[in-house]
Amino acid sequence: MDKKALSERDICTKFITPALERAGWDIQAQVREEVSFTAGRIIVRGRLHTRGKRRRADYVLSHQKNQPIAVIEAKDNKHSLGDGMQQALAYSDALDVPFVFASNGDGFLFHDRTGLGSQTETTLGLDDFPSPDELWERYCHYKGLDQAARPVVEQPYYDDGSGRTPRYYQTVAINRTVEAVARGQDRILLVMATGTGKTFTAFQIIWRLWKSKQKKRILFLADRNILVDQTKNNDFKPFGQAMTKVTNRTVDKSYEIYLSLYQAVTGSEEEQNIYKQFSPDFFDLIVIDECHRGSAAVDSAWRSILEYFSSATHVGLTATPKETKEVSNIDYFGEPVYSYSLKQGIEDGFLAPYKVVRVDIDRDLQGWRPSKGQIDKNGELIEDRIYNQKDFDKHLVLEKRTQLVARKITEFLENSDPFQKTIVFCEDIDHAERMRQALVNLNPKRVAENRKYVMRITGDENEGKAELDNFINPEARYPVIATTSKLMTTGVDAQTCKLIVLDQRIQSMTEFKQIIGRGTRINDDYHKHWFTILDFKKATELFADPDFDGDPVKVYQPRGDDPIVPDDELAEDDVAAGDSAEALTETQAEGVEDNWGDYAVEPGATWQTDDAGVADSGEDGPGKRVKYVVDDVEVSVVAERVQYLGADGKLITESLRDYTRQKVQEQFASLDDFLRRWHDAERKQAILDELAEQGIFWEDLTRELGDRLGDEPDPFDVICHIAFDRPALTRRERAEQVRKRDIFTRYEGQARQVLESLVDKYADAGIAPIEDVKVLTLAPFSEIGAPMELVQAFGGKAGYTRAVHELEDALYQSGS
Structure with missing residues (x-):
């Protein structure tokens, strides 16, 4: 047999797989071949999208199902033994496996990442591959898992036979958490981007700890009723009769899995603290959903629940860990045992990428100053100063600005899809209502078809809140457009939301991440693969902030007796003027009866004052901040540009033509270099596919270039013309x-x-x-x-x- 003539697949079949069998590996149960563990990045240009290549490991070896411990990268025999090692190491980074092998069929190059062996890399013969028990022993020693801990980490995942298994990053998160608990760690933080399945991950963690009897009574805490109900009815359903939802009325101690709202077990009066009906050692595991809210602050009333059950293991879940000088998740939970970011989710193809349409308005950039003695539409004397973007819709309303924004939203929808789910984030409830009216007036035909085409969904109005479920339901056509201020920033699983409009000044990185997360879910059934951000207030400049997708850094500084804001999402710049304390108090009073997923206000929370020291509650009274309304100031768009998300996670502002030239010239140094590669290629399409993965769409590019290239140009000619200024021929x-x-x-x-x-x-x-x-x-x-x-x-x-x-x-x- 001429081994050099064999394909890579032949090498696997004839040499590598037999070597694994001889070493004692169960090929059916412990060995998976050609494992695609990502979905392939979605690349968006214009109105088109494609998927890049999936990352695929030739072999993933597991001690048991979903407990990967090794990868093997195979090459044909024309390659040297270790040619696949660097590729295999990259896979091991993602899959979190310490044992890495490369092979060309002659043997194995073994890279041991545990640091426990005498050598990092060793060469093994085909008959020297380590057995499953040998690698598992090394793995447990590396992870610090003693004999008592092993039954916990060996506990299988829940499997309902449907074929749904954890994605690779969920597997890493679950395994690291279960291993940490098995070692006795009692405070654990998991950071996973919105839309990556935190609840399913939490379920598998709880299932394995519960089934192994490591944890017997478990509390799952959230601060929105809709989150608790979704969890109980969906991911946690397999717990069946062992599970209950805590109310603020009765406590039944016969269950093992408890789901609860913070509001259901706490209150301002001692007798309302239902959780104290449980003994402090009743629960041995507490999982805190969205732990950046509520219980994050030291002086939080909700933190008292965690302190009361301090003997339990606490696992915090969040997409946006809060790290400020006042509040710190890391201070409480410790460094995250695992982080999976928005950037990584988009790179892997599990989250929808975005394009940004940035619209700059003249008054936002130049500001506006009233003439001396000018009064507004309501007869109020306008304070004489320069008003800028920070003031608009919060302290000063330019009615024509509202109409301009509504017109640009309407134009975008009409030019793409008038029925794509759209969330318009406004400064406050008043702004959300004015935006609703403007959109209604600009869409009379749509509103005549169904009055719910545009709805205001805010915390103060039951009619709008009642439509929240319909908005997030992919099968419900209406409402199409939701105007809101704070209500829909988080906890709203809008799988088919394709347009996010930012007409809100956003200073909180936490809030910005949460808002962007409303669009990142993918839904193939409804052709939701990417979304657009229509930005009127420069909020998307936060994408350039290193903190946007960086690892959380602890900056918490305890300050003695200084008061601490319970939740900095509600700090001065973020509490919407007009979101009245009255309306928020109503939400607070609803407690467990709040079925709308409203923004939960912690009992005892205090409201920030404006810079004049007057409570910005929207109520009448002395010192009330006036919101001026001006109806005769002209506004216009001075700049509009489209930005695409590049392969490096940064926004690209070049035209499609400029972007193509840049990418081609990065890959081919000269025209001769390109021609040489093109003529030598076994398949020309392979070169086109490589460039498509960089975000070059031939159909869209040809359409943009129009008559310049004639009818039906070949992509070869498009490249030569755009990148190297050569004349083009048609096919x-x-x-x-x-x-x-x-x-x-x-x-x-x-x-x-x-x-x-x-x-x-x-x-x-x-x-x-x-x-x-x-x-x-x-x-x-x-x-x-x-x-x-x-x-x-x-x-x-x-x-x-x-x-x-x-x-x-x-x-x-x-x-x-």
Whole structure:
């Protein structure tokens, strides 16, 4: 057997898999081959999208299901033994496995990341691969898992037989948490971006700890009723009769899994603190959902629950850990045992990417100053100063600005999809109502079809709140547009939200991340693969902040007796003027009866004062801050630009043409370099696919360039023209030149007919179809003969492949 002639797959089948079997690995239960562990990044250009390649490991070895401990990267025998090692190490980073192998069929190069062996890398023969028990022993020693801890970490995942298994990053999060608990760690923090399945991850953690009897009575805490109900009815459903939801009325201590709102077990009066009906050691595990809110602050009334049950293990879950000088998740829980960021989720293809349409308005950039003695629409004397973007819609309303924003939203929807779910984030409830009215007036036909086309969904109004479930339900067409201020920033699982409008000045990074998270879910059934951010207040400048997708850094500084804001999402710049204390107190009073997913206000929370020291509650009274309304100031758009999310996670502001030139020139140093690679390529389509993964869409690019390239240009010509300023030919022109040169004279009969038909196919459909032998099954080839018969007309597959390459060389000889 000539090993050098074998494919990579043959090397796996004939050498690597048998070596694993001889070492005692169960091929069915412990070995998975060709494991795709990402979904492939979604790349958006214009109105089109495609997916990049999935990351795929040749082998993943597990002690048992979903407990990966090793990866193997295989190469064919033309490569050296360790050629796949760096690739395998990158996979081991993602999968969190310490044992890494590379092989070309001659043996294995073994890289031990535990640091426990005498050498980091060693060469092993095909018969020297370590057994499952040997690697598991090393793994447990590396992780600090003694004999008592092992039954806990060996406890299987919940499997309902549906095929739903944790994604790779969920597996890492679950395993690290279970291992930490098994080692006795009592404070654990998990950071996972919005839309990455924190609740499902929490369920699998609890399931394994509960089934292994490591934890017997467990409390899951959240601060929104809708989150508790969704959890109970969906991910946690397998707990069945062992699970209950705590109310603020009765306590039944016969259950093992408890789900509760903070508001259901706490109150301002001692008798309302239902949690004290449980003994302090009743629960041995507490999982805190969205732990950046509520219990994050030291002096929080909700923190008292965690302190009361301090003997339990506490696991905090959040997409946005809070790290300020006043509040710290890390101070309480410790450094995260695992973090999975928005950037990584988009890179892996599990989260939807975004494009940004940034709209700059003249008054926002230049400011506005009233004339001396000017009064507003309501007869109020306008304070004489310069008003800028920070003031608009909070302290000063320019009615024509509201109308302009509403018009741009309407234009965007009409030019794309008028029924795409849209959330408009406004400064406060008053602004949300004015925006609703403006959108209603600009969409009379849509509103006549259904009055709920536009709805204000805010915490003070039951009619709008009642539509929240319909808004987030993919099957419900209405409401389409929701105007809001704070209510929908978090905890709203709007899977089909395709447009997020920012007409709100956002200073809190936590709040910004939460708002962006409203659009990051993917829903294939409803063609939701990406979303657009329409930004009117420069909020998307926060994308450039290193903190946007960086690891949380602890900056908490205890300050003695200084008062601490219970939740800095509600600090001065973030509490919306007009979100009245009255309305918020109502929400607080609703407690467990709040079925709307409202923004939960912690008992005893105090409201910030404005910079004049007057409570900004929206109530009448002395010192009330006036919101001026001006209806005769003209406003206009001075700049509008589209930004795409690049492969490096940064926003790209170049035109599609500029972006294409940059990416091509990054890959090919010169025209000669490109031509050499193009002519040498076994498949031209492979080069096009590589560039598509960089975000180059040929159809969109050709449309943008219009008549400049003529009808139906080949991507080859698009590249030469854009990147290297070469004149372009159409596919039909290239095909015609090949026909004129009559290059097929040495072929006769069926072979010549096939080549002539391939030229026609190229002219109609491009290079991709003629590079695929399956084209012979289609008309007109099927009318010439059967596929095998046609291939034999060239003397076999090698002859057919050679003839196709000759045809390609002829096609690209002209104009190159």
